[in-house]
Amino acid sequence: MDTAATGLTFRDATDADVDALVALVESAYRGDDSRVGWTTEADILEGQRTDPEGVLDVIKSPDSRLLIVEQERRIVACCQLEHRGDHAYFGMFAVSPTAQGAGLGKTVIAQAERQARETWGVSEMHMTVISVRDDLIAWYERRGYRRTGRMTPFPYGDERFGIPQRDDLQFELLVKPLV
Template identity: 45%
Template structure:
């Protein structure tokens, strides 16, 4: 598996990966589905292109040969990095791909920006996903924020909110 930064040619593949990993029946092949919580798209090509062109963003990918298996978005905000749009091909989840990509993303954010704190915002209904991040060193802050509105999706349940989680990155080895 090879980790790289995404480029504009990756946008259609990444958009498809993100949407089938988060929403719809295809997402049910993995354990990270949001299909029971939200319908519609997670992101469109225009939104992903905007993130790719943002100088404070990195879109990182895991490839096997030429196939994109996973992606994560890192966004620098002051002295923190916010991770989101984290997706692994649904049929390939639970094989360590996401764990390896997250470690790479944390290392890249620390190396590129000198950032020592990572932030994740996770839907509170997703207790198994919160536990996944806790096993990787993320800690709930107690802060909750409203789930965003978008024309791309519709809520399937009421009272969606996001739990904010933090992790210190300054303990990451420079050999990571």
């Protein structure tokens, strides 16, 4: 899909995109590069956010889509959509740190919600966010997501998800009706 007004192109990821997607996700959340944007997790997690195998699993899964957003042929954002019965799961959301703060994230999430509703006929979008990420949760709340108070533990000890710098990390489920 091309949105000419914004110069953005949305498409499904392919195997050829894996390395660029890993680099994008890492740059948005980890290390010094992530500090350029506001979505950094560098103060609460070190190590990796994802890896090529994890990205490829999403691309290959029959119930998932990994949506890529390009601007001038450069990948500037991505998100995962996964069909889970009556709802869709929204994950692996990343916007290039140099493109943050200009409304791109709002555009991407709105497009993802539209596609989930139109493709799968789902009535809700679910996501999980690290519960100490107050600024990020507030951003999602402004987009219509609500906190549920339903928590799942952070996978401490599994470095595929990063190396925690605090001992109070957990994921909270956020939900938005897609009507």
